[in-house]
Amino acid sequence: MDSSDLKQAGLKTTLPRLKVLSILENSKIRHLSAEDVYRELLNDETSLGLATVYRVLTQFEEAGLVIRHNFEGEKAVFELNDLEHHDHMICIKCGRVIEFVDPSIERHQELVAERHDFTIQDHSLTLYGTCKTCTPA
Amino acid sequence: MDSSDLKQAGLKTTLPRLKVLSILENSKIRHLSAEDVYRELLNDETSLGLATVYRVLTQFEEAGLVIRHNFEGEKAVFELNDLEHHDHMICIKCGRVIEFVDPSIERHQELVAERHDFTIQDHSLTLYGTCKTCTPA
DNA sequence: GTATATGCAAAACTTTTGCATCCTT
DNA sequence: AAGGATGCAAAAGTTTTGCATATAC
Numbered sequence: 001m002d003s004s005d006l007k008q009a010g011l012k013t014t015l016p017r018l019k020v021l022s023i024l025e026n027s028k029i030r031h032l033s034a035e036d037v038y039r040e041l042l043n044d045e046t047s048l049g050l051a052t053v054y055r056v057l058t059q060f061e062e063a064g065l066v067i068r069h070n071f072e073g074e075k076a077v078f079e080l081n082d083l084e085h086h087d088h089m090i091c092i093k094c095g096r097v098i099e100f101v102d103p104s105i106e107r108h109q110e111l112v113a114e115r116h117d118f119t120i121q122d123h124s125l126t127l128y129g130t131c132k133t134c135t136p137a
Numbered sequence: 138m139d140s141s142d143l144k145q146a147g148l149k150t151t152l153p154r155l156k157v158l159s160i161l162e163n164s165k166i167r168h169l170s171a172e173d174v175y176r177e178l179l180n181d182e183t184s185l186g187l188a189t190v191y192r193v194l195t196q197f198e199e200a201g202l203v204i205r206h207n208f209e210g211e212k213a214v215f216e217l218n219d220l221e222h223h224d225h226m227i228c229i230k231c232g233r234v235i236e237f238v239d240p241s242i243e244r245h246q247e248l249v250a251e252r253h254d255f256t257i258q259d260h261s262l263t264l265y266g267t268c269k270t271c272t273p274a
Numbered sequence: 275g276t277a278t279a280t281g282c283a284a285a286a287c288t289t290t291t292g293c294a295t296c297c298t299t
Numbered sequence: 300a301a302g303g304a305t306g307c308a309a310a311a312g313t314t315t316t317g318c319a320t321a322t323a324c
Contacts, residue, residue, distance in 0.1 A: 011279095012277095012278065012322085012323055012324075013323075013324095014279060014280080014322075014323070015322090016279080016280070033313095034313085034314080048280080048281085049280070049281045049282065050314090051280085051281070051283090051314085051315075051316085052279080052280055052281070054313090054314060054315075055279085055280085055315090056279095058314095070207055070209055072207055072261065075312080075313060075314090076313085076314085089250065089253060089257075091255075092258065098253055098255065100249050100252075100253065102248075102249045104241065105242050105246065105249070108239050108245070109239075109242065109264060111239075112237050112239045112242070113264055113266065115237075116226060116235055116237065116268075117268070117269035117272070118228075118235060118267070118268055118269070118272075119266045119267045119272045120226075120264050120265070120266040121229065121265055121266040121267070122264075122265045122266070123263065123264045124209065124262070124263050125260070125261070125262045125263075126260065126261050126262075127246060127250055127255065127257050127259075127260045128257070128258055128259040128260060128261070129250065129256045129257040129258040129259070130255070130256045131254070131255055132253070132254035132255070135254070135255075135256045149297085149298055149299080149302095149303065149304070150298075150299095151297075151298070151303095151304060151305080152297090153304080154304090170288095171288085171289080172288085185305080186305070186306045187289090188289085188290075188291085188305085188307075188308090189305055189306070191288090191289060191290075192290090192304085192305085193304095195289095212287085212288060212289090213288085
């Protein structure tokens with residue numbers, strides 16, 4: 001992702017937008033809150049206002065560059081929309097986020113929706129529990 | 138549900154709690170925000186403070202009497218925990234909430250979790266789209 | 275040069291908390 | 300009588316907005 005993605009989205013290539021994009025691409029942690037992004041930039045010589053970070057992330061979401069998640073109890077987090085669609089497992093002990101795809105689940109969502117004459121536009125599936133490391137043996 | 142459910146949950150039988158319980162049981166709409174509950178009580182001779190509604194709903198959640206949902210973009214909503222487990226479809230046009238259960242989906246959640254050595258404690262599956270009435274033909 | 279973007283501070287909105295008072299047991 | 304529950308107002312946390320200034324094209 002680079003400035004051409006911004007242009008395509010109808011967004012001017014500005015330093016704040018490039019910085020946010022770069023954080024999203026290079027951060028070790030894939031799911032970041034607006035404040036996470038803001039804080040990563042604080043060390044930076046020219047940091048951004050938190051309001052700008054929110055505005056940029058919202059524009060990115062509208063442009064389809066990022067996906068916003070509202071996981072339980074947390075503030076909103078954002079991830080780059082650069083992978084195939086996937087759902088999430090979240091470890092309630094260490095916070096780790098595991099991404100997964102399950103075609104059977106996807107298919108059955110469609111089937112159950114059809115059964116109710118419902119047209120799916122989007123869905124959100126999140127499993128909460130403990131990961132390999134955090135599950136007591 | 139009545140005062141005995143409160144006692145069992147270790148909660149004193151108070152008027153505010155009974156009122157909230159009664160709203161949850163008798164409201165036409167099943168999924169209510171704290172403010173929805175608060176507003177239904179405003180006409181009432183003795184209404185409750187919003188803070189009390191939040192406290193009561195939180196206690197009910199801890200006691201397992203209600204389930205709290207954080208649907209996308211909305212404030213938290215609460216529903217009585219009096220049905221079997223189920224997931225939700227939400228019409229993004231009319232706000233209607235349809236409850237459903239799909240054993241295949243449940244099963245495949247377990248399978249995919251196992252594959253990742255993940256132990257599910259809870260999950261949240263919500264389909265967003267348009268219902269029968271709101272889907273353009 | 276013009277339109278759009280940003281920064282800052284203030285506002286908005288949801289939810290929680292402190293504390294004095296009241297109610298249930 | 301004692302402990303827990305409530306109301307009110309204030310605080311906290313997250314996200315949005317108004318407006319003057321700065322920046323991209």
